[in-house]
Each structure stands twice: as structure tokens, then as C-alpha cells.
Amino acid sequence: MPENKVTPVPPAIGRRRFLRVSGLGLGLVGAAGAGGLLTGCTADGAASAGYPERPIQVIIAYAPGGGTDVGARILQPFLEEELGAQIQIVNRPGGGGWAGWNEIVRAEPDGYTIGFINSPNFMTGYLDPRLGRTDVSVESFTPIANQVTDYGAIAVHPDDDRFSDIGELMAYAEKHPLIVTSTGVGSDDHYASLALSDRYRTRFSVLHNEGSSDGISDLLGRNADVVFANVGEVMSQHEDGKVKVVAVMRGGKERSPYLPDVPTMAEAGFEGVESWSSRGIAGPAGLDPTIVETLSTACRKAINNPEHIDQLGSQGLEVDYKAPDDYARMLKRDDKSTRRLGEKYIWGPEAV
Numbered sequence: 001m002p003e004n005k006v007t008p009v010p011p012a013i014g015r016r017r018f019l020r021v022s023g024l025g026l027g028l029v030g031a032a033g034a035g036g037l038l039t040g041c042t043a044d045g046a047a048s049a050g051y052p053e054r055p056i057q058v059i060i061a062y063a064p065g066g067g068t069d070v071g072a073r074i075l076q077p078f079l080e081e082e083l084g085a086q087i088q089i090v091n092r093p094g095g096g097g098w099a100g101w102n103e104i105v106r107a108e109p110d111g112y113t114i115g116f117i118n119s120p121n122f123m124t125g126y127l128d129p130r131l132g133r134t135d136v137s138v139e140s141f142t143p144i145a146n147q148v149t150d151y152g153a154i155a156v157h158p159d160d161d162r163f164s165d166i167g168e169l170m171a172y173a174e175k176h177p178l179i180v181t182s183t184g185v186g187s188d189d190h191y192a193s194l195a196l197s198d199r200y201r202t203r204f205s206v207l208h209n210e211g212s213s214d215g216i217s218d219l220l221g222r223n224a225d226v227v228f229a230n231v232g233e234v235m236s237q238h239e240d241g242k243v244k245v246v247a248v249m250r251g252g253k254e255r256s257p258y259l260p261d262v263p264t265m266a267e268a269g270f271e272g273v274e275s276w277s278s279r280g281i282a283g284p285a286g287l288d289p290t291i292v293e294t295l296s297t298a299c300r301k302a303i304n305n306p307e308h309i310d311q312l313g314s315q316g317l318e319v320d321y322k323a324p325d326d327y328a329r330m331l332k333r334d335d336k337s338t339r340r341l342g343e344k345y346i347w348g349p350e351a352v
């Protein structure tokens with residue numbers, strides 16, 4: 001992503017500014033496994049031969065009823081069928097997700113404790129030096145499979161007469177400051193607005209909320225000008241005419257199947273800026289490659305099951321299975337872009 005000289009991003013609005021930042025700094029992980037994203041093996045390779053022989057715990061770093069939890073529970077019976085083993089979903093909310101992600105990192109690399117990681121959200125927790133989490137990184141996890149890629153969406157009030165499409169919005173934002181929402185410091189929505197300001201000199205002041213529903217309420221109450229969210233979070237409101245989605249932050253010109261009337265940023269002439277929230281399954285570093293193969297094969301079949309795809313699709317969630325190598329590349333790409341924007345705008349010299 002090319003770097004352009006930009007107009008400084010205006011200070012973020014104070015109300016609901018941080019998503020429990022103090023909580024994000026809690027609970028430093030223990031020594032993470034050395035080695036790369038996909039390498040490593042258990043002390044006794046023979047232990048993986050009969051895997052799985054007992055229930056597998058799947059950690060969800062958020063409370064029951066959230067998007068990650070719902071998606072995991074939809075996947076659960078399909079994955080149980082493919083593995084021939086019981087899947088126990090365990091919710092570990094707290095610390096901005098790190099109560100659960102720490103548990104994955106600290107687990108024995110035996111395949112019986114795995115979980116969902118949310119990218120790029122989880123990356124802020126180890127990239128931001130103010131949080132003191134220095135002994136964990138993307139390589140503290142073994143990627144197994146990506147389940148969902150929920151692309152970013154940009155929405156405005158349907159009665160806003162200043163801009164009716166993404167082109168008019170971008171032109172307006174180059175000259176006038178706009179209040180835009182995010183679901184918290186270091187969230188994918190936050191990085192999406194920073195990426196646009198970084199590349200296209202838009203003048204966005206960020207109002208941080210605790211969820212997309214708060215952002216939509218701020219938009220409808222005229223406390224915000226633009227909502228940055230995900231397709232799955234605004235699809236129904238767009239269909240009902242409560243908000244107007246003007247762009248999907250997806251590379252290329254292939255539109256979202258859940259918002260077929262909305263252009264992608266690339267289609268509208270704004271290349272080079274993508275945003276998504278990915279939800280995938282990972283284990284601790286050092287997971288035996290044989291176990292990774294067993295899990296990823298089962299995940300591929302379960303995630304690509306047409307019934308699973310239909311159930312997630314009803315919520316506007318786009319199934320996007322990625323095998324371990326592809327998922328690892330996706331995470332490394334997220335880490336790189338998140339690190340650059342974070343160092344420049346969140347915890348670096350131009351922090352706002």
C-alpha cells in the first residue's frame with residue numbers, strides 16, 4: 001500500500017474513546033513457542049496417531065451471542081461430524097479478547113485446546129507497546145483454517161444530502177472533517193478509516209464505540225456522519241433502508257453477494273484499500289503437523305458444507321475457507337498493515 005503525504009487525522013472524539021484499554025494490557029502470556037507459524041511437533045509424534053481421542057475445547061474470546069460465538073456454534077455440528085469427536089465451545093471474554101487468546105497461546109500443543117482468533121483486532125494487543133505484551137506475536141499461534149471473512153462496509157444516513165455515493169463522500173471528506181465510527185481502538189473499522197485517510201487524505205475524526213449497533217445509533221441520531229462496520233453488521237439495515245451502504249472495502253470489482261447493489265472501493269475508483277474482519281481457527285505454536293492436517297481437513301469439509309454456508313449467509317457472513325498456508329499468509333499481511341498504521345496513527349509519533 002503506497003504511502004502518501006496526508007493531512008493529519010483530526011483528534012478522535014473523547015466519548016467512548018477506548019475499548020477497555022486497561023483491560024487489553026492484562027495477562028501477559030507465558031513463553032510462546034518458538035518456531036514459525038506452521039512448524040513444530042509434539043514431544044511424542046506417536047501421540048497424534050489416534051487423534052482425536054477425547055473432546056476438543058474451542059476457545060471463543062468473546063461472550064456468548066456475539067458474531068464469533070454464533071459462527072462457531074453453527075460450525076460445531078459440522079466439525080464434530082468430520083472429526084468424529086465432541087467439540088466443546090468455551091467462552092472466555094475479557095481483556096479485549098486476550099483472556100481467551102492467552103489461553104490458546106498457553107495451551108499444550110496437543111490439539112485439544114484450539115480457538116478462534118479475530119484479525120486484525122487481536123494484533124493490536126501485541127503490537128501496541130503501551131500494553132506491554134512483548135512475548136507474543138502472530139507466530140505464537142498455529143493457523144488451522146479461516147472460516148469467515150467479513151469485509152468492511154461504509155454507510156451513511158439515507159437522508160444525508162451531502163453525498164449520495166462513495167465518490168461524493170470521498171470528495172467531501174478531503175475538504176471537510178467528518179465524524180466516523182469504529183468498534184474500538186485497533187479494530188478493523190478503526191484501521192479502515194485510518195487507511196483511507198493515509199492514502200486519500202480524508203479528514204476523519206473517529207468516534208469509538210463498543211459495537212456496530214452503537215455506531216448505527218450515532219449515525220441515525222446525527223452524532224456521526226459515517227459508519228465503518230462490516231457487511232454482516234449493516235446488511236439488514238441497508239435492506240430496510242435505515243442506513244445506506246455506499247461501498248464495500250473489498251479488493252477487485254467482485255461485489256459482496258450480500259450487498260449486490262453496492263460497489264467495491266476498487267470498482268468506484270479507490271484502489272489499494274481493503275478491510276475485513278477474519279474469523280479463523282488456530283492452536284498454540286508448535287502444534288504437530290499431523291494434527292494440523294487432521295484439523296484443517298475436517299475444517300475444510302465442515303466450512304465448505306453447503307448447509308453451513310447457507311446458515312452463515314443468512315446473517316450476511318461470507319464463508320471464506322483458507323488452508324493453513326493461505327491463512328498464515330493472510331495473518332502476516334494483516335500484521336504488516338496493522339503494524340504500519342498503528343505505529344503511525346495509534347501508538348506512534350502521529351498518534352491521535
